[in-house]
Amino acid sequence: MNRRALIVIAVLLAAACVLPFLVSNYRTFQFTLVLVYAIALLGLNILTGYNGQISLGHGAFYAIGAYTAAILMDKFGVPYWATVPVAGAVCLLVGFLFGLPALRLEGLYLALATFALGVSMPQLLKYHHLEKWTGGVQGIVIAKPDPPFGLPLNPDQWLYYFTLAVMLVMFFLAWNLLRGRIGRAMMAIRDQHIAAEAMGVNTAMVKSLTFGVSALYTGVAGALGAIAVQFVAPDSFNIFLSIVFLVGIVIGGLASIPGAIFGAIFIQFVPNIADELSKAAPWAIFGVFLIGFVYLLPYGVAGAIRMLLARLARKGQNNRSPAG
Amino acid sequence: MDAFFHQVLAGLATGGIYASVALALVMIYQATHLINFAQGELAMFCTYLAWALINAGFGYWPAFLLTVGLSFLLGVAIERVVIRPVENSPVLAVVVVFIGLLVILNSITGWIFTYTMKTFPSPFPTEPLFGNRFISSHEIGAICVTLVVLLLLYAFFRFTPLGLAMRAAAQNPASAKLVGIRVGWMLALGWGLAAAIGAVAGMMVAPIVFLDPNMMGGILLYAFAAALVGGVDSPGGAVFGGFLVGVLENVLGAFVIGNELKLAVALVLIIGVLVVRPSGFFGKVHVTRV
Numbered sequence: 001m002n003r004r005a006l007i008v009i010a011v012l013l014a015a016a017c018v019l020p021f022l023v024s025n026y027r028t029f030q031f032t033l034v035l036v037y038a039i040a041l042l043g044l045n046i047l048t049g050y051n052g053q054i055s056l057g058h059g060a061f062y063a064i065g066a067y068t069a070a071i072l073m074d075k076f077g078v079p080y081w082a083t084v085p086v087a088g089a090v091c092l093l094v095g096f097l098f099g100l101p102a103l104r105l106e107g108l109y110l111a112l113a114t115f116a117l118g119v120s121m122p123q124l125l126k127y128h129h130l131e132k133w134t135g136g137v138q139g140i141v142i143a144k145p146d147p148p149f150g151l152p153l154n155p156d157q158w159l160y161y162f163t164l165a166v167m168l169v170m171f172f173l174a175w176n177l178l179r180g181r182i183g184r185a186m187m188a189i190r191d192q193h194i195a196a197e198a199m200g201v202n203t204a205m206v207k208s209l210t211f212g213v214s215a216l217y218t219g220v221a222g223a224l225g226a227i228a229v230q231f232v233a234p235d236s237f238n239i240f241l242s243i244v245f246l247v248g249i250v251i252g253g254l255a256s257i258p259g260a261i262f263g264a265i266f267i268q269f270v271p272n273i274a275d276e277l278s279k280a281a282p283w284a285i286f287g288v289f290l291i292g293f294v295y296l297l298p299y300g301v302a303g304a305i306r307m308l309l310a311r312l313a314r315k316g317q318n319n320r321s322p323a324g
Numbered sequence: 325m326d327a328f329f330h331q332v333l334a335g336l337a338t339g340g341i342y343a344s345v346a347l348a349l350v351m352i353y354q355a356t357h358l359i360n361f362a363q364g365e366l367a368m369f370c371t372y373l374a375w376a377l378i379n380a381g382f383g384y385w386p387a388f389l390l391t392v393g394l395s396f397l398l399g400v401a402i403e404r405v406v407i408r409p410v411e412n413s414p415v416l417a418v419v420v421v422f423i424g425l426l427v428i429l430n431s432i433t434g435w436i437f438t439y440t441m442k443t444f445p446s447p448f449p450t451e452p453l454f455g456n457r458f459i460s461s462h463e464i465g466a467i468c469v470t471l472v473v474l475l476l477l478y479a480f481f482r483f484t485p486l487g488l489a490m491r492a493a494a495q496n497p498a499s500a501k502l503v504g505i506r507v508g509w510m511l512a513l514g515w516g517l518a519a520a521i522g523a524v525a526g527m528m529v530a531p532i533v534f535l536d537p538n539m540m541g542g543i544l545l546y547a548f549a550a551a552l553v554g555g556v557d558s559p560g561g562a563v564f565g566g567f568l569v570g571v572l573e574n575v576l577g578a579f580v581i582g583n584e585l586k587l588a589v590a591l592v593l594i595i596g597v598l599v600v601r602p603s604g605f606f607g608k609v610h611v612t613r614v
Contacts, residue, residue, distance in 0.1 A: 054419055056361075101599040107415035108359050109598050112548055115361065116594045119545050120587035127584055239541065243423055250420055280435035287428030294417045294424070295409055 016164060020157040028156045029228065030268060035163045036225040037264035039170050041248040042257065043217025048246075049255035050178060051210040052190030053102070054111040057118030059241030061091050061215040063125065063232075065222025070140040070232045071133050080145045080227050084166060087223035088216045095215020099208035118242040125234035139233030142226065163224050170217060175257055177213070186210055187255075218245075240283075247286045250293050253302025262301040330459070331574045337463030338532070338546075339570020340470035344525035345540075345547035346554070346562035347477070348518040353556050354494045355514035356411070358418055362425035364544030366402075367522030368537060369429045370395040371530050372437050374523070375444055384447045388527060392520045399519025403512040411511075433537045444530035466528040473524055474563055477517075490514060542587055546573060549593040554606055561606030569593065 020028045044058045068090045069083035078086075098117070102110050125134055134140070147158035177183055185206045188196035197203045226232050244267050252263025266289075271282035297304050345363060352360045360366075373394055377387035406425060410417050448465035481487035492500040493510035501507050526540070533539050550569040554561025569590070577586045 048416065052416070054416055056419070056423065101595060105598050108419065111361075111415075111419050112359060112552075113595050113598055116545055116548065116591045119541060120591040123585060123587045128582075243427060246420065246423060254416075278435055279439065280431040283427050283431035284435065287424045287426075287431060290424030290427065291406065291421050294413075294420050298417065 013168075017161075020153075020160050025154060025156040028160050030272075032156070032160045032163050032228045033225065034261075034264045034268045035160070035167045036221050036228060037245075037248060037267055038260045039167050039224065040218045040221035040245060041252060041263045042171065042174055042260040043214045043221065044245050045249045045252075045254065045256070045260055046174060046178070046186075046217065047210055047214035049249060049253075049259075050183065050190065051186040051207065051214075052107075053207065053211065054107060055114040055214070055242075056111050056239075056246060057114030057116070057121070057242050058214075058218050058245045059237050059239065059243075060114075060117045060121040061095060061218040062222035062225065062241060062245075063121050063234075063237035064094055064215075065091050065219030066226035066232045066237070067125065067134060067140075067222075068219070069223035069226045070142050073142050073227075074140050075133065080142075081162070083227075084220055084223045088220040091219025091222070092212045092216040095219075096208055096212035098215070099211025102211060103204050103207050114242075115239070118239040122234040122238050125237065134234075137234060139231060139236075142230050142232075144230050145227065159228055163228065166220065166224060170220060171257065171260075174217070178257070182206065182209075244286070247290055249300075250290055251300050253300030253304075254298075256300070256302035256306075259300050259302035266301075327578070328575070331578045332571055333459040334463060335571035335574030336567055337459065337466050337570070338529075338574065339550075339567035340467045341525050341529045341543065341566075342546045342550045342570050343563040343566025344470050344473060344521055344528070345543060346550035346566045347474070347559055348521040348525070349547060349551045350554075350556060350559050350562040351514050351518040351521065353551070354559075355490070355511045356407075358422075359548070359551075359556070360518070361419065361422040361544075362429060363518065363522055363547070364540030365426045365429035365433075366395075366399070366519055367526035368540045369433050370398070370519065370523035371444065371526030371535060371539075372433050374527050375442060375530075375535055376437075378445065384445060388447070391523050391527065395523035396516040396520040399516040400512045402519070403515035407515070408508070430537050437537075439537060442535040444527070444535045446531035462531055469524060469528055470563075473521060477521075477559070486513075542590075545587060545590045545594075546570070549590045549597070552594055552597045555603055558606040564605070 019031060023031070040058070040062055043061075044055060047053050047055055047058075065087040068087040069080070072078040072083045072086060073080060102113060105113055124130075126137055127134075128136065144155045145159065145162075146155055147153045151158065153161070178186070185196065185201045188199065188201055189203055189206060193203055248263030248267045249259065250263075251266045252261070253259030270285060274281040274285050293300060299306070345367065348363055348367070349360060352358060352363070370391055374387050374391040377390055378384065382390065402425065406421065407418075410421050446462040446465070448461040450461070481491060489500070489505045490510045490513060492503070493505050493507040494514070497507045500510075525543075529543060530539070533543075546569050547566070550565035551562045552565070553568060554563070554565030556562075572593075573586055573589050576589055577583050581589070
């Protein structure tokens with residue numbers, strides 16, 4: 001990371017910190033969801049963008065995280081902050097176990113298996129033998145946490161800062177993971193899995209671990225999302241949630257960490273604006289953007305920004321040395 | 325025993341619908357080696373077209389035929405306009421385009437026809453045939469329609485020059501091109517046929533589940549399971565798989581796990597087949613050259 005990137009991050013971080021004092025509580029809540037989605041999208045991006053495994057069912061892991069948090073808070077009285085790591089751990093395990101058979105599936109078939117998981121998730125959550133825990137169709141209502149230590153914040157603002165802190169930690173960890181040995185192994189498998197294996201990458205292990213880590217991120221996001229929304233119900237975790245995540249990483253930019261944030265902003269605010277047109281409009285826009293981005297901007301907003309910066313840099317060089 | 329018999333027959337009826345959708349999936353898979361995630365929504369959209377035609381005053385069968393024709397054109401158009409540009413792209417790009425199509429078809433239908441449920445007429449008499457207690461006329465009719473579609477398809481691929489050209493284009497595009505077959509158009513025709521088959525399946529299932537933009541979600545999943553069980557590149561296998569999945573779903577749902585977990589049957593079948601025997605019962609085993 002060069003100095004310029006650090007300055008940009010510091011400025012953005014400062015802006016993110018003062019944001020809750022500038023906007024209404026409802027907007028603060030919406031920005032909390034942006035942070036939540038950013039974590040989930042980063043999780044999906046680690047799997048799909050960096051490792052090349054397509055998942056159309058990440059809404060299921062989000063649901064598991066959300067339900068883990070809600071059940072722990074509602075039935076066991078666990079404090080909200082403690083549910084987040086538990087949700088992550090549960091999803092890591094589930095993701096790893098799902099990743100094991102999924103290892104044998106390539107591209108399209110993995111997409112199919114995860115699609116099936118995403119479609120059947122609401123039904124599994126409604127299952128009547130689990131109703132004692134999950135609350136069945138009604139779901140679970142949870143209380144909004146109050147700011148601790150007598151901080152002069154309202155609950156919405158506190159939740160925003162709490163989520164922001166978790167997000168920063170998760171992003172830092174992901175950045176560290178992806179630029180290291182494991183990250184390079186992931187990308188090697190994505191680009192040329194046979195060659196990667198020949199180079200000594202333990203393909204099976206890396207792939208299922210990536211699945212686990214990806215599920216962990218999405219599960220943490222699910223837990224934070226449940227705390228922010230204060231409510232979980234089976235039908236909010238249908239296949240369209242998984243598709244929203246896919247929209248997020250395609251628009252934000254595949255294999256890009258900042259892309260997760262662009263994607264999160266898109267999936268949070270575009271439906272809000274489009275809703276005024278018609279109930280179907282957000283989805284029509286999502287669909288058109290999905291296809292449009294595949295044709296025109298395959299690396300999403302993050303890729304477009306990268307390209308723009310590279311072009312500007314080149315122009316700067318050209319001006320300095322006219323011969324070039 | 326009566327209850328069991330009834331469930332098996334009902335399973336065969338829904339199985340016929342899964343078989344049709346699975347067949348449509350296999351059509352596209354054979355031609356392009358892609359699994360069309362938008363197949364269900366395409367069928368749903370075509371069923372709405374039929375509903376609109378019937379409401380505009382057409383009789384059932386004219387509307388039926390017109391819908392099949394329109395669906396065929398729609399399928400060809402989608403292949404030419406939307407799928408063509410990503411034909412040789414990585415899998416992820418193609419899957420994303422399919423999902424985009426799914427979402428667009430779903431939302432456009434909701435936009436035009438609203439999200440309220442609609443009833444869809446059945447062309448078959450309401451009282452059971454021959455006074456039997458086990459199966460309704462619509463269910464028998466749906467099975468028959470499925471079998472007729474199958475027979476027509478078989479005859480088309482087996483006995484017509486165009487069918488032969490399509491098979492050639494799917495099996496060996498390079499050689500097919502060399503003998504003068506327009507491979508691109510054969511793929512488009514495959515899409516058209518798949519859309520038409522899907523439309524028939526949609527019109528057969530709509531009287532049972534009612535018409536709403538999300539009606540095909542579960543059916544698509546069963547069709548995936550059916551196609552995989554039979555072998556995703558085998559049309560006969562898809563039909564066998566469809567009937568098998570239909571019966572399994574009904575019998576297991578009624579006697580073993582309850583109706584609440586029916587979709588989980590599809591999930592387990594899909595993952596089970598993919599892990600244990602990815603080529604299904606009748607599919608070819610794939611070998612990749614390094």
